[in-house]
Amino acid sequence: MSDLPGQGEQAPEATTFRLPKGLRDGYEVHRSALERGLDVRLLPRQVMQVNAPGDTGPAEGFTHGIPQQTSLAGATYAQDLRMRRAMLLKAGYSVPLGATFSVGRSRVLGRKFAERIGFPVVIKPAVGDNTIEVQTGVTNKREFRQAVEYLFTPPSKRREFTRSAYALTELREPGKINGKLVAPPGYRFLVEKHEHGDYLRFLVINGGVHNVLYCADGPWKTRRHMIEDVTEVVHPSLSEIAVGAAKVIPGLKVVALDMVVPDYEEFTEIDDAKIVEFSERPWLSVQLKKSPELASQMADLILETALPQAAEFQPQQVVATEVLIGGAVDPITLLEVLAEQFEELGIEGQLHESDHTLGQIRGKLNGNPAKIAWVFERLLDKGIKKQRAMLVEIHQNIPA
Structure with a gap:
């Protein structure tokens, strides 16, 4: 029934909520902004604008937690x-010895290169979101073939694929072999020497x-x-x-x-x-593995680097907010879903449908900012119980 962390996860406090690693950076900066009582405007794909309360100047922008600078x-x-x-x-x-090859036309050359520089090797996409889909410790021809076959799968079909890439760098359409979708023709991969140390x-x-x-x-x-x-x-x-x-x-x-x-x-x-x-x-999921507090601290620094006045606001464990949700397909059902989520998380407040045609919901919420951020990040990503929205605005000009 619930989307709360499952068995083996830590208790649902602050940054311990389960999220795909591609969303962690955006969530952490979102949480940091809410904790400091800043106004937030959130759009799909973790596009976020942040303002100090009452500031009518240009908002500071983030995409997946990356500052607009x-x-x-x-x-x-x-x-x-x-x-x-x-x-x-x-x-x-210094970088490891390496070279790029095509999955379709030069995979054999790639294998021969791996044999020449010596196994183990590392195989990764030549273009795309960094650090993920990297296959390390490839030790022989069989493992090499399996690694390349994985990359021959269209990016959107891979188990490690994320739509949270910050830059659009692979725009070609998938190819087809015997009616089956495969990676775009000429899709390239990098073979590097696996470094030890x-x-x-x-x-x-x-x-x-x-x-x-x-x-x-x-x-x-x-x-x-x-x-x-x-x-x-x-x-x-x-x-x-x-x-x-x-x-x-x-x-x-x-x-x-x-x-x-x-x-x-x-x-x-x-x-x-x-x-x-x-x-x-930053890929703060790695810091999260060490400790939730460390991931939070690094997100705070990122926020303050982009918006220095954020350092003037002390973090709060409870915030009182005015909320606007826009672009809901079924506002009435979404209200029910959100009410259930907020009750589970101990978030108080009252929301109501304000414009059925525009799919708008308005109201007030009072609760832990990390939990509020967690709900709205999921709502604008894949949705909660099949309910999605296209906009969330949070204003915190009410004393908590």
Whole structure:
């Protein structure tokens, strides 16, 4: 009946709510804004505008938690792995030995390349959302064939696919073989040497390293209890490399950068620090695996970087809000669904249909801002119990 976290999840407090990792960044920044009593306008695909209460000036924008100061060009460069690798190499940084190949016409050449550089290798899409759909530790021909077959599946049909990409970088239509949809003709994949050593995830915000996690098996495979926060002990030489590399692609306010090094506590030359991933978004699901509090802290920094006055507002555990929901197909049924959700979460308030033709619902809510954000993020994503909306506006000019 309920969408609350299931068995094995933590209790439903703040950032412990279950969400796809592609939505985590947007949710965390949304939560941070509501906790500080800021006004929020939320649209589908996690497009969000944030204002201080009573501020009639231009709103600060976010898309999937990424500040609007991040340029579309910068995000697109980051998501084109051939371009990104070339830019890093030209700037003097080190990346694993690698090359790109077509899934249809040159997969055999890709396998031969893997054999030449030596297994294990890493296989990832040459263009697209970073750090996900990366297949590491491919150790032989059979595993190589399976990895490429996965990428031959159209992106929207893959188990790791997310529609939360910040930049549109793969616009071609799927192809067909014997009536079956496959990846677009010429779809390319990258084969890289699998680097061994200490695997680090750096989170660079506004030109500074704010968090470093040691992930023994990479950011997604490492179990929660094995992730270590090494921000205070990582050698300064590595932080310096991370900051410099993050600047190679201009126009990025936030960068998640993965590096493999011999020993994260020792001085490391730039040639020995292999940059294996580089993303224009923070992927706070990795920080969440370490602790919900850490993910929240990093989201707070992202919000304050884009909207400095947010730091002037103290976080509140309970907020009182005025809400407008727009674009509901069936407002009456949606009211029933929301009433059930809010009752389960301990959110008080009263909503009513204000315009049936426009699918609008208005009212007031009083409750935990993290829980309110969780409900509305899901409502504008895939919906709740088949009910969706196209707009949520939250104004917090009422004392809590």
